[in-house]
Amino acid sequence: MIKIKFSNTYSKLPESFYQRIDPSVAKVPQLIAFNKDLADFLQINYSETNEQEFAETFSGKVILPGSEPLAQAYAGHQFGHWVPRLGDGRAILLGEVKAKDGLSYDLHLKGAGQTKFSRRGDGRSSLGPVLREFIVSEAMFHLGVPTTRSLAAVATGETVYREEAVPGAVLTRVAKSHLRVGTFEYFANQENIEDLKVLADYAINKHDPEISREEDKYFLFFCRVAERQINLVTQWLGLGFIHGVMNTDNTSISGETIDYGPCAFMDEFQYNKVFSSIDSQGRYAYANQGNVILWNLSILVNALFPLLETSSLSEEDLIEKIKAKFDGLKTSFEEKHLVVMANKLGISKPNKHDVHLVREFLDFLQAEKLDFTNSFRDLSYEKCLNKAFLDKWKYRISQETNTLEEIKKNMRAVNPYLIPRNHQIEKAIQQANNGDFSHFQKLNRAYLEPYKESEEFKSLTLPPEPSERVYKTFCGT
Numbered sequence: 462m463i464k465i466k467f468s469n470t471y472s473k474l475p476e477s478f479y480q481r482i483d484p485s486v487a488k489v490p491q492l493i494a495f496n497k498d499l500a501d502f503l504q505i506n507y508s509e510t511n512e513q514e515f516a517e518t519f520s521g522k523v524i525l526p527g528s529e530p531l532a533q534a535y536a537g538h539q540f541g542h543w544v545p546r547l548g549d550g551r552a553i554l555l556g557e558v559k560a561k562d563g564l565s566y567d568l569h570l571k572g573a574g575q576t577k578f579s580r581r582g583d584g585r586s587s588l589g590p591v592l593r594e595f596i597v598s599e600a601m602f603h604l605g606v607p608t609t610r611s612l613a614a615v616a617t618g619e620t621v622y623r624e625e626a627v628p629g630a631v632l633t634r635v636a637k638s639h640l641r642v643g644t645f646e647y648f649a650n651q652e653n654i655e656d657l658k659v660l661a662d663y664a665i666n667k668h669d670p671e672i673s674r675e676e677d678k679y680f681l682f683f684c685r686v687a688e689r690q691i692n693l694v695t696q697w698l699g700l701g702f703i704h705g706v707m708n709t710d711n712t713s714i715s716g717e718t719i720d721y722g723p724c725a726f727m728d729e730f731q732y733n734k735v736f737s738s739i740d741s742q743g744r745y746a747y748a749n750q751g752n753v754i755l756w757n758l759s760i761l762v763n764a765l766f767p768l769l770e771t772s773s774l775s776e777e778d779l780i781e782k783i784k785a786k787f788d789g790l791k792t793s794f795e796e797k798h799l800v801v802m803a804n805k806l807g808i809s810k811p812n813k814h815d816v817h818l819v820r821e822f823l824d825f826l827q828a829e830k831l832d833f834t835n836s837f838r839d840l841s842y843e844k845c846l847n848k849a850f851l852d853k854w855k856y857r858i859s860q861e862t863n864t865l866e867e868i869k870k871n872m873r874a875v876n877p878y879l880i881p882r883n884h885q886i887e888k889a890i891q892q893a894n895n896g897d898f899s900h901f902q903k904l905n906r907a908y909l910e911p912y913k914e915s916e917e918f919k920s921l922t923l924p925p926e927p928s929e930r931v932y933k934t935f936c937g938t
Contacts, residue, residue, distance in 0.1 A: 463518050464506035467527035467556035468565060474663060477648075477656055479531040484521025484553050485574025485584065487631065489618025492516040493898060494595060494905070496612050499635060503560050503568075503612070519613035519633045521553065521573045528555045532576035536650055537643030537710030538760055540744055545650055547643060547710050548578025551586060554639065565667075568612070569634040585621045589890040590935075591630035592901055594721040596889065598634075600881045600908035601718055606696045607689070608718040609636040628894060636717055640664050642761045643710030649764035661768055664714050679768040684786065687758050689716025691794050694754045698747070699801040700880065701727035701833040705737035705934060707745045712757045723934035726880045728924045730826035730833040736883070736934040751794050758790065804875050805837050807858045807868040818857060821850055832924045834880050841872035877911040879921055883931035 471479065492515045500507055507515070517523040524530060532549035539547075553573045557565040571594075572586025591614050601608040617629040640660075648657040665673050665682050672681045693716050697704065704711070705723035713719045723737035732748040740746070745753060762769075762783055769779055802819045803811035825847045826836055836845075845851040858868050881904065889901040907918040925931070 463510050463514060463525065465525055465527070465556075465558055465568070466504070467525070467529075467558060467568075469527075469529040469556045470565070470663070470667075471533070471554060471557070472529040472531055474659060475656055477534065477653070478660070479533050479554075480548075480577050481529070481531050482553065482574075482576050483524060483530050484570055484631075487517075487520035487522050487615070487617035487619065487629075490516035490520035490522055490631075491616045491618060492519070493592075493614040493616055493630070493893075494611075494901070495519075496599070496610070499610055499612050502562075503558050503566060503635065505558065515613065516615050519570070520615040520617055520631045521570050525555075530555055532578055533639055533644070534578065534647055535641050535643040535710055536647040537641070537708050538646070538757075539708040539710070540740070540742075544710075546578070546647070549576055550579040550582050551575070551584040552634075564637065567634075567636045567639055569636065569639060571632040571634055572617075572629065573631055583621065585617075585619070585629050586631065587621050587623055588616060588628040588630040588893055590722065591632040592890055592893055593724075593886055594632055594634075596886055596901070596904050596908070597721050597724060597881050598718070599905060600879075600911060601702075603908055604700060604877060604880075604911050606700070606702075606718060607693055607716050609634050609713075611635070636713070636719065637715040638664075638667055638713070639719075640667075640714040641710050641719075642712040642714070642757055642764070643708070644714075645761060645764040646709060649767070654767050657764070658768060661765065668715055677771070679765055680782075683758075683762050683765055683769075686714055686716070686761065687786075687790055688793075690754050690758060691790065691797060692716065693718065694750050695794065695797045695801045697750060698798060699805060699875070700877070701730070701747070703727065703734060703736055703745070703747050704750065705735075705740060705745055707750060707753045707757065709757050709760050712754070712761075725883050725931070725934050727833045728882065728930075729830045730823060730836070732823070732827060736931070738933040738935050751798065755787070755790060755794065759787065762786075805872065806840065806854060807861070807872045809861060809863065809871070815857070818853065821853070825850055834877060835922065835924070837876040838873070838878060841869045841876060874912060878914050879907055879911040879918060881908060882921065882925065883934070884925035884929040885921055887929075887931055 492512050495515050530553050532553055534548045536545050537547050552569055552571045555568040557567055559565050575584030595611040595614050598608050598611050602610055612633040612635050615631045619629040620626045621629040661679055669682055669685045672678045675681055703725050711720040725736035727734050733746045735743050735746045799811050803815045808815055889904055892900050907921055
């Protein structure tokens with residue numbers, strides 16, 4: 462039997478925060494994948510567990526002792542439009558576990574059945590989105606990006622109906638928390654200041670306990686969240702990653718990438734690249750993700766505003782303080798974005814002129830429809846079809862204090878050899894829908910070391926052929 466020592470701090474919050482509900486029972490659960498390294502990190506005891514016990518536990522069919530399952534309430538702005546009640550419509554929090562790093566992590570089942578937040582949904586997930594999130598979230602972790610992680614994937618033995626009948630599945634997601642900007646919006650919109658304060662104090666104690674005694678702790682908390690999100694999104698941009706659905710309910714307080722739905726990595730570079738089938742206006746296009754996160758942060762500070770007001774500061778002065786902070790956030794984003802992109806070019810300490818060098822390379826990639834990931838990796842071998850740019854780049858890195866070989870080594874440490882390419886993920890999903898999980902397993906092995914060159918996985922570095930291109934991605938989990 463699997464042994465997990467649960468704590469349940471979220472269930473100790475007021476009942477307005479959640480609905481207590483057990484997962485729906487899966488008919489014939491079958492284990493697809495179990496992440497043993499992550500389980501070991503979470504100090505989960507599974508040494509005497511058989512495959513059926515894994516399947517029953519991580520489908521929600523069996524509730525382990527100490528677990529207090531619940532669905533969390535939140536609201537959000539979806540594509541800029543206010544939705545006052547969202548919540549976990551197909552996900553259930555089992556509880557929290559203490560990991561080897563001393564922090565607690567949520568265990569969360571996605572696709573575990575209907576809750577009162579399901580609206581018209583069936584509470585289920587199909588197999589494809591579960592496999593996509595498992596692959597991409599674990600790859601993101603090994604790429605060094607803050608992210609939720611995937612502990613297990615289980616087929617439910619049921620058929621779910623989307624555009625066609627497809628197999629059902631459940632994903633066990635692990636996160637530092639599932640608090641979102643939309644969680645704060647939920648209580649702020651109701652003018653429930655008491656619960657808003659409870660939420661903010663809970664979030665501070667969980668993510669930023671060192672500021673809990675500060676007089677302006679709520680403003681400092683906002684600053685911490687903003688810093689985490691800016692760091693996160695600039696890392697996305699450095700990898701050519703497009704989240705696809707950066708709604709405020711998908712913006713985590715912990716600064717982790719969450720809700721992978723229609724996400725994708727670019728193949729050929731385009732500033733305005735969009736994959737999500739529902740992003741018809743390009744709101745969440747690659748190059749607009751920085752603007753979006755600043756907008757989402759403005760929504761957060763607006764929700765926190767009742768807690769930011771103090772007797773020592775007038776409302777007018779508080780507004781000026783917030784405006785000044787956002788000016789600083791915009792500058793911080795631009796600076797960190799430049800550092801990320803300049804590092805990809807081998808420049809350790811960029812100056813203001815390096816913005817133009819980065820832009821010139823990206824413009825070239827877009828004009829020639831070149832692969833984003835491979836082009837940066839090739840540059841570390843002095844391979845570039847644009848000789849004029851190559852000469853400029855060589856001159857610029859000659860000003861670095863490191864040797865050329867050290868620079869190239871550093872470039873290969875930030876420019877991955879492998880990314881989860883859409884056509885490879887689609888291949889894994891199509892095979893899995895027919896009962897073959899071999900390509901899914903191959904991808905998970907490959908992305909354990911995405912910066913390491915490997916003959917075994919060389920084919921995974923290739924951009925798609927025209928017939929393999931994935932033009933649209935879809936929400937699913």
